Amino acid sequence: GEDVEQSLFLSVREGDSSVINCTYTDSSSTYLYWYKQEPGAGLQLLTYIFSNMDMKQDQRLTVLLNKKDKHLSLRIADTQTGDSAIYFCAERGTDKLIFGTGTRLQVFP
């Protein structure tokens, strides 16, 4: 079955890099996504990667995809307090997205 797993919490110091990890099970997923949810708000797409790519960089964000291990990661460089949020990875199933449990990122000064 389809299942996406993430660690629940990550705490980093401001200015450090954050790495959020995700494992998925559907090897046929064409796209994988990272969404951000700020307190009291809905989810917002941060970035996505096509399955034939290994890496995608977008400003402070770097996405790494290891298809062999079905592992996806999001690296945030120079993490700021405004990055504190819940981060969800998601894989595209047949016709809908399957979301992970979310990782709560806490940034402390």
Place this chain on the structure above:
Amino acid sequence: GAGVSQSPSNKVTEKGKDVELRCDPISGHTALYWYRQSLGQGLEFLIYFQGNSAPDKSGLPSDRFSAERTGGSVSTLTIQRTQQEDSAVYLCASSSTGGYNEQFFGPGTRLTVL
């Protein structure tokens, strides 16, 4: 342009009552999704509408839950005989077809069943 809107933003109800939650998707988006987010949990898929196709109801947790989408636009999620375990944030999202299929989320409706 306007994003996805949901109403009400908060709903408090008594156990056993019925509730209706509304979602207005982005104009022109053919796909509409409902998710449930319980405290400390991830997103639980509930139901998916795509154009005029039969909806994918595989995520609805019980027959107390139903949803409809009128005219391919506005959707209503109905929960009958609410239970305390129905308390959660209900999120709606819409997307167009093709491409990378970005889903645009509404702010959610926080449902509290007393």
